[in-house]
Amino acid sequence: MKIDSEHLELLAAIIEYGGLTEGAQALGKSQPSVSRSMALLEQRIGLPLFEPGRRPLRPTELGASLARLGAKIRAANQEASFLVDKYRLGHAGRLRVGGSPLFMDGVVSTMIADFQGRNSEVLIDQSYGYAETLTNSLRNGGLDMAILPMNIGQIPDDMNFLAALPGSNVIACRAGHPLTRRKAITLHDIEPYSWIAPPRNSPLHQDLQRALETIGCQDFRVSFSGGTLSSVQSVIAGSDALTVLPLSVVFLSRRSLPMAALPLNIGHPDRHLGLLFAKNRERSPALEKFVKFLMQELERLHIRIEHDRQVTRRRG
Template sequence: MKLDERHLMQLAAVVKAGGVTEGAALLGMAQPAVSRTLSMLEKRLGEPLFIKGRRPLQPTPFGLSLAEHGLVMLAASRKASDLVDSFRVGRSGTVRVGGTPFFMDALIAQLCAEFQQTHPDVRIDQSYGYFPDLRAALKADQIDIAICPIDILDEGSGLEFQQILPGRNVIACRSTHPLLLKRRPQPSHLLEYPWIAPPPGSPLLADLRALLLSFGATELKIRYSGGSLMGVINYLKAADALTVMPHSVVFAQRKEKAITALPITIPHPERALAILKRTDAPRSPAVDHFAGFIRTGFESLRHLIKRHEEAVIWGQ
């Protein structure tokens, strides 16, 4: 015999509340409708569900057994309702975010953890990529937002971006590098040391090549290439090599005091770190909350980086 799940849920609500009126109120239903359901259910089953004459209502052993199944469905329904309500206000859901490796590891990962302190039911799925791959992932609906350096978007691209940090590169080295002892390091001094190349596909690789050529290098003196952020940092800590990094990434490592930036100004890249998303993407409250949290976090970070830039690096 197949039973209607809604009927079992109504039975469960009455048993839980101790009365038909109270059970109906628990479900947001009218009392006569619940009474009709219970009467119809008893006739169909051929067994009483409640002991006659007992107040508050007391279920028969058979009625109680059926009600226990209804309670499971009632609890599941309540959880589903709570999930819908939570999703609608951005307190639950999934955020699929892709980004360039150095920025994601140095800055975004920590912000993800801070976001989930107030949104513990939001899951964050993170992936890596550079602009061409991230753009393709957005258009294929594989990610919700991308956080990456970009310069300009073509009209009609179907994408929109919000800048969160202006482009600023520095020459990174270990905190005990010999060049830090020089009062005013010159470009010719930098060419005396080996360099670390960023991973293939990174816009930093083109920045590094252009920088070394502007210094008068006839060939690229690359000692190590393709490492992750942690790999590059660990290499820098153990050698007198140099590399090009976004200033914000070096700034994020300041507390460890293992790497720093040389006090020499180099050209700014014609790009900015931005949040990128599809213009026609369906609205997801959790994604909106996450993007807003990232923007707010970078508003504070931008001022700290600027102060660090003036006081520690070029203020020396």
């Protein structure tokens, strides 16, 4: 025997609200239509749902049992509708996000934490990688979005890129480093110090080589290479070693680890930090919400960095 689940929901409402009229009003239906539905249900099961001649309505034992099932069905339908609304509005979902290690740990991680503090039911599955690996993962559906620095003129045809922060690198060291006490720094000043080199397969490793060539340093000593941002920060904090880092990473690290950017122009890479997507894949509401949030946060960060630069120039 197949019973219409909507009829069970109506039965539950009638019993919960104390009558046909009250149950109909609670569900936004007419009293005659509800009466017809109950008559059809009784006809279907061949047994009465209410004790005859009782006012107010009193369910039979079977009617009360079916009403309990109807209440569960109604609750499940309400929960399902609520869940659909959460996904439709971007309040829930799963996002697979990959990105360049330094930027993910030094810039984006705090933004992710802030986003999830407001959207706790959005699961973010994060991974690390560089341009080639991340692009391939976007193509094969392994990622929904990548966060990485890219040259605007080299974006693949099958990708969309939202540029956020312009590329800007600095020579970084610990706060209180002997070089921070100098207003003007020359090649001779930095020659005694060793260098922390980023991973060899990272764009920043190439930036380090170009930066040192720009200032005329052909032969430099590396005391530490590779490692995560955390390990690089630890080496910086415990030594006088120098390194090249994105300005945004140094700017945001100042709260947790005092670092300084030396006043030495090393040029800027022709790249932007931004968000990369595969053109042929539709973005979920949660992803759209996350993208909007990240772009706003990165724009605020850019404004803060530029303000800090102007203040530093005025003081100089």
